[in-house]
Amino acid sequence: MTSMAEKGEHRYVLNMGPQHPSTHGVLRVILEMEGEYVMDPQPVLGYGHRMHEKMAESRSWPNFLPNAARMDYLSALIYNHGYVGVVERLAGIEPTPRAEYIRVITSELNRLQSHLLWLGVLVLDLGAFTPIMYTFEDREKILDILEDVTGARLTYCYMRVGGVVRDIDDKFIQRTREYIDWQRSRMPMYEKLVTGNIIFRKRVEQIGEFTPDMARRFGLTGPVLRATGIGYDIRRAEPYSVYPEFDFDIPTETAGDCMAAYKVRVREIEQSLRILEQALDKLPEGPCMAKVPKKLKLPAGDACYAVESPRGELVYHLTGDGSDTPYRMKIRVPSFSNLSLLPELCRGMLLSDLCACMGSLDLVIPEIDR
Amino acid sequence: MESKDSVIAAFQKIPVKVEEVDFQQRGYHLEVIVKEGQLRAFAELLRTGNFYLSFISGLHLATGIEVSYQFANYGFPCRLLAHVAVDADGSLPTIADIFQGANWHERETKDFYGVIFRDHPNLKPLLLAEDMEDLKPLLKKEKTLKDRAAISRAQPETEPAPTAKEDA
Numbered sequence: 001m002t003s004m005a006e007k008g009e010h011r012y013v014l015n016m017g018p019q020h021p022s023t024h025g026v027l028r029v030i031l032e033m034e035g036e037y038v039m040d041p042q043p044v045l046g047y048g049h050r051m052h053e054k055m056a057e058s059r060s061w062p063n064f065l066p067n068a069a070r071m072d073y074l075s076a077l078i079y080n081h082g083y084v085g086v087v088e089r090l091a092g093i094e095p096t097p098r099a100e101y102i103r104v105i106t107s108e109l110n111r112l113q114s115h116l117l118w119l120g121v122l123v124l125d126l127g128a129f130t131p132i133m134y135t136f137e138d139r140e141k142i143l144d145i146l147e148d149v150t151g152a153r154l155t156y157c158y159m160r161v162g163g164v165v166r167d168i169d170d171k172f173i174q175r176t177r178e179y180i181d182w183q184r185s186r187m188p189m190y191e192k193l194v195t196g197n198i199i200f201r202k203r204v205e206q207i208g209e210f211t212p213d214m215a216r217r218f219g220l221t222g223p224v225l226r227a228t229g230i231g232y233d234i235r236r237a238e239p240y241s242v243y244p245e246f247d248f249d250i251p252t253e254t255a256g257d258c259m260a261a262y263k264v265r266v267r268e269i270e271q272s273l274r275i276l277e278q279a280l281d282k283l284p285e286g287p288c289m290a291k292v293p294k295k296l297k298l299p300a301g302d303a304c305y306a307v308e309s310p311r312g313e314l315v316y317h318l319t320g321d322g323s324d325t326p327y328r329m330k331i332r333v334p335s336f337s338n339l340s341l342l343p344e345l346c347r348g349m350l351l352s353d354l355c356a357c358m359g360s361l362d363l364v365i366p367e368i369d370r
Numbered sequence: 371m372e373s374k375d376s377v378i379a380a381f382q383k384i385p386v387k388v389e390e391v392d393f394q395q396r397g398y399h400l401e402v403i404v405k406e407g408q409l410r411a412f413a414e415l416l417r418t419g420n421f422y423l424s425f426i427s428g429l430h431l432a433t434g435i436e437v438s439y440q441f442a443n444y445g446f447p448c449r450l451l452a453h454v455a456v457d458a459d460g461s462l463p464t465i466a467d468i469f470q471g472a473n474w475h476e477r478e479t480k481d482f483y484g485v486i487f488r489d490h491p492n493l494k495p496l497l498l499a500e501d502m503e504d505l506k507p508l509l510k511k512e513k514t515l516k517d518r519a520a521i522s523r524a525q526p527e528t529e530p531a532p533t534a535k536e537d538a
Contacts (some may be wrong), residue, residue: 045496053482054507089397216444219422220473225444232444233472238393301523304397304440304449315424315440317397317451321521328508330427337423340474369497 008033014351016045024121025365029342031351038354039232041346050175056329059088061298062161064329069155071333072367075309076115077103077110077150078158085240086159086305086316090298090355098286100242105176105279106146108272112183113142114310114362115269122262123194126203131194131343135351138186145175161263162298163289173280180273187270204258208345208357209254218344221339222312223268226252227260236309246278258360260317265362297324311335311362333367380415382436383483384408386452393447395523398440400450407456413439413465420445423465423509428483428508429453435483437462449488456512461486482508498500 017028026047032040056064068083069076071287081103095103096254115140120132143153143275148156157164194200210228214220225232231250235243251267254262258313298320312334321327338361346354371377381388387403390432403458404412424440435456442449443491456462457464464487465473466473484506495503 035374046495046499049497053509055509086397089395092395133504167475212444216417216420216422217470219469226464230444238447238449299524300523303395304451306397306442310523313424313442313529317425317427317438317440319429319521320517327516327521328427328429330425330438332425332427338469338473341469344470 011039013113017068018044025049026089026361026367027122027339027363027368029354031354033351035348036351036352038346038351041343043355043367049161050288050368050370051057052370053205053329053331056301058325061296061326065160066155066157069152069363069370070099070356070366071158072309072314072335072364073154073310074114074364075311076154076156077106077108077158077312078307078309079108080156081241081316082307082316084159084196084306085294085307086303086318087298089305090301090303090318091161091258091296092299093162093296094290095163096287096290097284098167099288099290101279102164102168102288103159104241104243104246105151105168105276105283106164108275108279109146109176110143110156111310112269112276113139113271115265115272116142118359118362119190120193122356122362123200123357125355126200127152128194128197128200131190134186134189134193136182136352141179141182145172145179148172149309157342160289160292161327163287165289166228167288168329173283175181176276176280180276183273184271186366187266190266195263201259203362204262204356206255206257206259207349207353208258208261208360209256210261210345214344215234218341218343220333222308222310222338222362223264224261224338225312226250226264228256230252234306238306240305242279244277248274258356261360266336295324297322298326304333309334311339311367331370335361335365335368339363339368373446377419377443377448380388380419382413384411384415386412393449398449398451402450402452404439404452404454405478406454406462409454410463410465410468412452413468416441417468419443421448421467422474423471424449426479428479428485430508430510430515431521432517435460435485436480437483437485439465455486459486460484461488463488464490466490482506484509489526507510 014031014033030042031038041125068079116135120135123131147153150156167246212228215225231252232249238347248271251264253263300322302319304317315332317330389401391401421441424442427438428438437454439452481498
């Protein structure tokens with residue numbers, strides 16, 4: 001591969017996206033190709049850029065709540081959680097214990113549906129159409145459960161500073177318990193259908209090489225980081241909300257290929273189910289909303305709040321100046337850093353393997369573009 | 371560097387001004403003030419530890435633009451926020467050759483604030499379109515600019531929070 005590449009012969013440029021189905025949203029990758037080998041993939045961002053950070057600076061803080069759901073549409077509740085968390089931390093407000101549990105329960109349901117969608121589309125990108133039908137059946141159950149309590153199916157705006165907007169009821173709890181059993185009963189099927197499938201394995205094993213050093217250099221977080229053997233998860237490393245009260249594992253793999261990232265995510269499904277089970281058992285009684293001043297002003301000062309999204313570390317950094325409008329809000333999104341290693345990761349790879357790598361990164365483009 | 375204390379000790383050799391802050395209130399452990407000339411040495415030091423770059427962001431103050439670098443550690447809880455004031459011509463040295471992930475974060479900061487990162491390999495617009503290079507959307511209007519004191523926490527930090535804790 002080297003001699004021809006060095007001379008730069010037989011090269012051509014292939015444009016992938018912004019409407020390509022396996023870039024999941026409006027990502028464009030300019031590929032410099034040598035035959036079927038990708039010599040230099042360069043992502044082009046910004047097609048879905050809406051400047052959420054400027055919007056945060058130009059309106060009072062409660063008016064930003066709906067924006068939080070519109071960055072990463074697959075983990076809207078986790079983005080809700082981070083945003084109310086950073087305002088609470090800056091203003092020194094304590095949510096009620098019941099609200100914290102409800103936040104964890106709904107966040108974990110949100111994480112599960114994100115992982116299920118990823119599982120479906122990863123294999124879809126690799127050419128297998130059937131599994132997404134099964135994962136959508138599972139995902140639909142979660143969306144139905146969440147719709148009843150939040151009123152939305154995708155862009156949730158459910159959490160408020162001090163708590164959540166509506167309490168969960170017995171029906172919610174019962175349906176969630178039924179869902180947990182259902183999801184557990186489905187996992188052996190996925191094991192047979194996808195994990196053990198020889199065609200799938202040939203497409204992901206030893207494809208892509210994520211290393212701990214690469215993680216440090218690019219700021220990798222989330223399941224792809226844990227596929228390199230580093231067991232770093234914000235829920236454990238910098239515990240927030242009531243996560244310290246639950247017993248769950250941080251799955252890691254050491255191979256660092258796409259298969260390892262796949263295995264980490266599939267094992268995380270079981271861990272989320274465990275958290276859900278414990279949270280439902282321990283759910284305290286009480287109000288789901290603390291008493292919060294009607295016109296809350298953000299005090300002068302700054303605060304960060306980091307949460308673990310399905311794709312990695314999400315950080316809100318909020319600077320207040322004593323008014324009700326943030327002076328500055330920075331949103332650190334996981335996919336931004338995770339995608340930035342694509343040129344290094346995929347250099348010299350077959351085009352079809354690039355699709356496997358991008359699927360393993362579990363990209364959500366509106367989150368990157370913000 | 372195996373603990374937060376050894377990180378602080380290492381910082382004092384550069385030397386950068388470092389202050390330990392309350393994680394429960396601030397969401398990070400160390401606040402660092404770095405001078406423009408120390409930035410690369412600071413990044414190189416963090417590179418030898420188990421640190422990763424979380425984000426780079428800007429802040430437009432009455433005194434000028436400040437760029438913030440957040441790093442966190444994979445091994446032990448140590449999230450730090452470093453502030454660097456840009457120098458007179460609005461530029462800073464790049465750290466994209468030390469932490470490659472900084473490449474995009476620096477391009478984004480250039481998009482939003484117009485900060486030039488010297489020796490950056492490819493300082494083209496990232497999120498904004500090519501013809502929006504002069505937009506610099508996060509620069510504030512002069513009359514809305516505040517200084518550092520106006521956005522710093524009131525001292526002492528132990529004052530009771532304005533919540534309805536007693537009612538809850």
